[in-house]
Amino acid sequence: EAQVTQNPRYLITVTGKKLTVTCSQNMNHEYMSWYRQDPGLGLRQIYYSMNVEVTDKGDVPEGYKVSRKEKRNFPLILESPSPNQTSLYFCASSPFEGQNTEAFFGQGTRLTVV
């Protein structure tokens, strides 16, 4: 089944403790991205990647890192999480097939930083 898989689905952590949220897609998509979603602010892009070893900042990259060593995986790293990073996070992937590149989303990771 074609899908984007995020782990974990739920995570409660403490300020300053490094964490990684994994994202994997099995559709051989070139493009992958991370979003955070907060009430009243909608989906905001954190980082995106257009191919292996190619990553770029989105609109809200501060406090996050990403890597794209393999096509299928795009982990999101919080080196020193803070309470303002409490949010719902979504990973998405899309193919490079011209312009109609529908994004496929993972099921989300609800992160709470205390």
Added chain:
Amino acid sequence: GQNIDQPTEMTATEGAIVQINCTYQTSGFNGLFWYQQHAGEAPTFLSYNVLDGLEEKGRFSSFLSRSKGYSYLLLKELQMKDSASYLCACMRGGSYIPTFGRGTSLIVHP
């Protein structure tokens, strides 16, 4: 930069028609998407427009006017399960990654 505007909330009656508007300003333009998102779930794709005009898909239609920077999503024969957030998203020129508006929360009541 990019700026996408849509109403925060709308209400409608079951069986009725509702139109959700989206205006955008973007440097370059590579198409506009509409996504549906139920509370706590992932967004799911509804439609894509890159040329002016109306695209119809069952009960849902999407319209685009590039010269006006304007789109709308039209939902007909509303059902209770259509209660969700509707997200307008643009791809700026040279990019294949969408940028989203804040979403419109649609409440359908009996």
